[in-house]
Amino acid sequence: MSVQGFLDIVQGPLTQYLSISGQIGGDVAQQSLLVKRAFDAQTEFLKIATQCSQPGQNELIQYLKPTSNEIESIQQFREKNRTSQFFNHLSAISESIPALGWVTVSPAPAPYVKEMNDAGQFYTNRVLKDWKEKDKKHVDWVKSWVQTLTELQAFVKQHHTTGLVWAKKGGAAPPPPPPGCPPPPPPVVDLTAGGDTSQDRSALFAQINQGADITKGLKKVSSDMQTHKNPGLRQGPAPFKAVSKPVTYGNISAPATVEKPPSFTRDGKKWLIEYQKGKHDLVVDGAEMNNVVYMFRCTDSTVTVKGKINSIVLDSCKKTSIVFDNLVSSVEFINCQSVQMQVLGKVPTISVDKTDGCQIYLSPESLDVEVVSSKSSEMNILVPKGNGDYTEYAVPEQFKTTVVPGKGLSTAIVENKG
Template identity: 70%
Template sequence: MSVNGYQDLVQGPLRAYLQLSQQIGGDVATQANLVNAAFQAQSRYIQLAATKAKPSQAEEMQLLTPTSEQISAIQQYREKNRASQFFNHLSAISESIPALGWVAVAPAPAPYVKEMNDAGQFYTNRVLKDWKEKDKTHVEWCRAWVQLLSDLQAYVKQFHTTGLVWSGKGSAGAPPPPPPGGLPPPPPVLPDVDFSNLSLDDRSALFAEINRGEAITSSLRKVTPDMQTHKNPTLRQGPAPFKATSAAGHKPLPQPGAGQLDKPPVFTRDGKKWLIEYQKGNSNLVVENADMNNVVYMFRCRDSALTVRGKVNGVVLDSCTKCAVVFDNLVSSIEFVNCQSVQMQVLGKVPTVSIDKTDGCQIYLSPESLDVEIVSSKSSEMNVLIPKANGDYTEHAIPEQFKTVLNKPAGLTTTPVENKG
């Protein structure tokens, strides 16, 4: 039943998504082929689980390798094509494809799938905004992908409620060793204790001891000078304190803007893309003589400032810390992703500012950009500074907290909560 249910998922919602991806073509179709390979790898894994016993953890990780490699390939394809006109499409898949990792989640894999589906909808909403008036195929594409993950969640909830179910038949690798000595020994028999001589009144001895007053300390040992650590330093020489070591194979989660900067700095132009990477303490980064269809991509930079002269298509700051960017005009948007303590200033026109998984973002606007759209997600400490006639700025905080109430029968109503502190 589990295998047939997954095949229904592949033949139905997955096929619809693949067909729409082929209609759009380009990078979307290429990435869809990787998605199909990932689902096929998981299908083989589920078929194995239906015929084998649960393997050891090491064997399980080895069996999951084909699926995890496809997930990594999907995410890497998005990173390598940030200048693509379908970047939001690629990001929607890249952010939500980890949903296939439900096979390693217990005891609640279905909510995990939903969480990954929600993570990708930040980008599917952007696809809907950009394409709903241009091409309805993209709208259907978004619905097909969201529906595919929704159906995957329903499948997991039905067949693998508390985790991937293994049949318990056969073996996934070497046969398990027989249990030693047959059945486990029975628990030890409690010793016979005669409770008949005990009574609640025996606690009177405790109260009598307490009522002795100061005499209760008469039996305590006196601390002599040779027992005091400040007079006898050798008493302080004990074993080194315990330090917990991380388990083998577990790496700490990456922090926004983190990463080693031991790689050489990069400042180059690759076709329509300007690549500025691993710059540290450089406040004289300048992009000029760029074309209108160019994209400026700044990655893993620290304590640096970038100036973009002229009009370009877009600017992206990815995993940057304490960086600033000043630009004249943008055709589409400026994006901040996984950044910390960043600033931007527009001298001309910018239509959209996108902030995703960023802590600390200062947005200085020009008089021509007061109609800008600011889209934020999973971010904090965001401020918009609006110019005044005297050349000063008025600062406004972007809400980070929201209140949602049930609005019958329409559904939910969400409003920002103003910070008055």
Template identity: 65%
Template sequence: MSVQAYNDILQNQLSTFISISNQIGGEVAEQAKLVNDAFRAQFNFLNIVNQSSAPSPDQQMQLLKPTSDKIQAIQTLREKNRASVYFNHLSAISESIPALGWVAVSPAPAPYIKEMNDAGQFYTNRVLKEWKEKDKKHVDWVRSWIELLTEMQKFVKQYYTTGLVWSGIKSAVIPPPPSGGMPPPPPPLISDLNDMSIGDSKDDRSALFAEINQGENITRALKKVTPDMQTHKNPNLRPGPAPFKTPATSAINFSYKSAVQKPPVFNRDGKKWIIEHYKDNHGLLVDGTEMNNVVYMFDCTNCTLTVKGKINSIFIDSCRKSSVVFDTVVSSAEFVNCQSVQMQVLGNVPTISIDKTDGCQMYLSDKSLGVEIISSKSSEMNVMVPKGNGDYSEFPIPEQYKTTVSPTGLKTVIVETKG
């Protein structure tokens, strides 16, 4: 039943998503093929689960490898196409595809899929914002992907509420390695019981019952335990601590972000300025810009970026202890997955977006006091408003809310923290 239900998802929601992705084309279609392969690999894995007994952790990792390889390929495709016009599409899938890791989550895997679906929402919202007026296919694309993960969540909640269940009796068959092959299995061991005749089996049972029927006489052969043999009176007889065993993990890590330090990048690709992987550099400068230009700063630590002129937008992604100073932005300044970052606007900025960021200081100018600040899943955000004498007033952005439920709906108010 569960395998058939999963196959229905492949034939319906997944098929719709693949079809729309192919209509968009480019890197979106290329990534969709990998998504299809990942779901098919998980379908094969569930077939094994329903026919086999639980394997060892190492064997399970081998069985999950085809799925995890496809997840890694999806995330790698995104990293290789940061300058793509479809970068938000690629990022939405890359952030949420680890939902297929529910097979290694217990005791409640369904909420994990919801969490991964939410993780990609920031980028799906960007796709909708950018394309809803240009091409309706992209709106349908977002809807099809969300529906696919939503159906996956319902499926897991119905059939695997408390986690993966190995329901078969056969041993799981590990897929063969790509080359070389594995050595043939050793010949099966023949149990001594299989060599016993029926008469021998009856004789053994008769002898066993004769021993049991001795009553109190059965304990005569037992050795008496003297006080010097009792472990509670003789600590030196107690066994040492049990050998250390690696604790079993409830989930397998499906994250494949490389820890290797990459060389810094500073170049212009058409309308996009790309600054990546810089460390301890406070002299980064973008000059000679045009109003349709976009500045993208990624994976920089302890750096300061200065942007001259009027540009379309600034995007700060996965940076730590870094600052950006700019003149005027036509669209928005955005911070995602950052820690301890600062920004200062000298001219105007209509929108500041903050997502999954801890620690963001925003210094405004007189021209930017009408800015809209949109924040989600972030903390320690402060806005510095100029007083007019060269000093600033500091205002924290609320992080805590109280929601009251009533028959008519929900009412949410800000809860101020006083300390």
């Protein structure tokens, strides 16, 4: 029964996760193969446990080694692909895959699985934030993986409540299985497929080898063909006329702005506040320390968060304010305009990305905060004086970079003294 319950997870939500990972492709698909091998290794381990009595500590380590090796491979894969566009996907799996280590936890392994599921939530939230408006497959990907660990927790609670159950009257466990084969290398792309390209390359090199003669075939642009010398060319429709429909780059279309009804919902540990307009009485109350508040496309609104939670994200908001007590992790502003925040207690990190206009009001307890900004402007940090007033400091936006021979580059802040 124990093995069959685990196989139900493998054949259910895990299979769905593997299928969607294959559809996404790239690093996500490659990492999912390692995940499959990790679950296969645990399946074989559980079969041994249901047939044999508990071995000694040294033997147990050997039987757990295949699963341990696969978990390590998954985590190393994330570290080797930090520049991947799917880094948040890789991190979500890397942070939560240790849930398979429940077999070593006693007397309460089920809460351990839940803890690992929660550990990956920070990154699954980022996946949802980045992709939910672009591609629904990534939303389904998150749901399938979270469901896999949720069902794993239920399985452990039902069949192994106080720890891994071994057969009471079983024989000695068989020798540990040999380690699995490494994953196959990525396919090599045949650049010559589809015909002989040597003739095309020869023609290309012949063109390049012309040197300065390559420009002889270009048509000279006369004065009457230049808009700054011929005013008549400036009449008529402007060449920069706004496009009324989404711009298409190849086969990828830029999503058009979608107006949706406002929503204020709680989905598990996530508080979703979306499309609010002109609302200044929004309050998040009763949140727990592992909860996340995610605001999306809110305009001219104010949200107050009471208590201590994990993190807050403002995405594509305008003229919106956030007031909160304490955060465990960070508050993030992404693609925002004219936003404000005020912390009444403690916040470790503030992240500002692609945002124009951000007022940051600190509390005396948050003077050691780290503010990370990129591609942003008009950022000000207001530090309390102690008499109820604030001192305003502008975050630098302009930098000067020079070349240091033999050492690389040197970058310094250019202060605005205007």
